[in-house]
Amino acid sequence: MPISALEMVTIAVVVLAVASLVAVIGFRLSRSRDLGNDADRATYATLHTAALASKYLRRGLDPEGAGKASRHLRSLLECDALTLTDESTQLAWDGPGDPDTAFVMRPANKVLASGRTQVFRRRDLGTGEQDAADGLAGTGGADGNTAGSLSLPALREAVFAPVCVGTRVVGTVGVFAPHVRAGLVRATNEVAAWVSTQVELADLDSSKNQLMEAEVRALRAQISPHFIYNSLNAIASFIHTDPARARELVVEFADFTRYSFRRHGDFTTLAEELKAIDRYLLLERARFGERLQVSLQIGPEVLSTVVPYLSLQPLVENAVRHGLEQKDGTGHIGIRAHDAGPYAEVTIEDDGVGIDPDHLRSVLGGHAASDHVGLRNVDARLRQVYGDDHGLVIDTAPGAGTLITLRVPKFQPENQP
Structure with a gap:
């Protein structure tokens, strides 16, 4: 039987109504999937508000x-x-x-x-x-x-x-x-406990910074008595025989000590740290002469990488003092820095007398007194700044020399030299 115009209009209206209902239900379901139910949204709002407050309590x-x-x-x-x-x-x-x-x-x-x-x-x-x-x-x-x-x-x-x-x-x-009311008392208690946690974290950050400063002071103390005494003796030996060399060494000594005892910043660039190492080795070569051989392989792409201040020089000093100074004949130190994806990898290798691995573990763990204070302090500072996965990796054995490897992130917006 043919459908009348009125029936056609009625059918069209019903179809449109059903389609609209389906669209509304679908929109609400999609919103529900995106934002969750009322409890989910309330949880999100609470966490978001807490996150907004936390950044202002970091100090x-x-x-x-x-x-x-x-x-x-x-x-x-x-x-x-x-x-x-x-x-x-x-x-x-x-x-x-x-x-x-x-x-x-x-x-x-x-x-x-x-x-x-x-x-x-x-x-x-x-x-x-x-x-x-x-x-x-x-x-x-x-x-x-x-x-x-x-x-x-x-x-x-x-x-x-x-x-x-x-x-x-x-x-x-x-x-x-x-x-x-009781609910407000409980909520205030929870907020006060949360604020307490933020303040404790701020105190922890402050203590961490104070510890890093103390460790830098310890590294400076290690540098000053041994190295300064030997450097001044080396400079004195050239005053009469080679005055120009003596003047050059005095300038290098002044520049090195100025860098080592600076009072600003916990970080520097790899380029600056390598420059300080070059001055240090120049002064040590004045003492050791041809006994001390050094090779460098530095990738220019990692020179701007930020590293903790005095994180490399103590490792080189350890190689000289405990690796080569106690060795007969010529000693070699190799310093390499290269790109390793998101990291800059630095290795310092010497062919000196080496270290007993068990003793080294005790030193790094702080369980044994040792002259290797530089290794322990640098390892602790790297772990504090970058996490336990970024401590020193040391391969050594008595008579087999020492290879020290460290990896630092190339991208560190929070750490500025």
């Missing part, structure tokens, strides 16, 4: 970082106001009004002293309602209101939780709300 608890982090922490807790303090003063406030330090530190000091999370009601926050109003009113009027912000009575309760590094309380997180 520990300081006013600038705390001020920026507090905005994100307040958003994380969905509270009306949030404050961060250290052991003595308020560092940041995010919320209505502009409270004075005394108002915030009254409850903070109690938590700093006890080391426990505490809830404070309105009567606990000041000696009376007017004292609390004076503390939070800021630029507001006599009723304690601040233009465009919450009224003071909305902030009549607070919870403060300690920020700890180890067993020491170093600050507090304070949260203000109309009513502090």
Whole structure:
């Protein structure tokens, strides 16, 4: 039976409706696959907010970082106001009004002293309602209101939780709300524990940098007594027989010691480190003469690679002092640096007396006293900067010489010379 025009229109409308429904369902399903359900999205939002706050706490608890982090922490807790303090003063406030330090530190000091999370009601926050109003009113009027912000009575309760590094309380997180309930107390505790972790990491970074500086000082101390004494003796021997050579060596000695005892920067370039090695070997050749033979094979593409300051020279000094100085006859040192994909690979090889492998393991592990302090310190610094996979690789045996290999990343935007 032929279909009427009305029936055709009806069928077309139904088809379009079904197609639209399918499209809407498909879009929602695709969005669901992309963003997950409500719980997934809430988890993502929480982690993202925490990540935003963490970058401002990398230097520990300081006013600038705390001020920026507090905005994100307040958003994380969905509270009306949030404050961060250290052991003595308020560092940041995010919320209505502009409270004075005394108002915030009254409850903070109690938590700093006890080391426990505490809830404070309105009567606990000041000696009376007017004292609390004076503390939070800021630029507001006599009723304690601040233009465009919450009224003071909305902030009549607070919870403060300690920020700890180890067993020491170093600050507090304070949260203000109309009513502090158990859920907010638990959430504040978790945020304070998270802030504690960030501060501990900042302290660890600081300790790591201090350790690296101490190890550099140890390397300098190793250079100064032995090398300086021998270099000055070598220079003195040329003063009467070859004054021009003596003057040249004095200049090289001055340049080397200036580099070795510089006070700025933990990193340098491979080119600068090799230049210091060249000066060092020039001075040592003045002492050893033809007994010391050196060969270099340096790829120009790795010269700009950033390396820890004084990471190569101590290895060469180890080869001279412990490899060749104790050997009869001529000794050879080979220094090579070449491209190895994402790394620059450097090897320092000598044909000297070698080291007992068991003793070397004890030295590198810090379990044995030794003159090889340079090897241990360089190995420790490389592992601290690049990870345990980037320590020194040493092949040696008594009477078989020593081959030292190190690999450093060519791309290091975080490390600048």
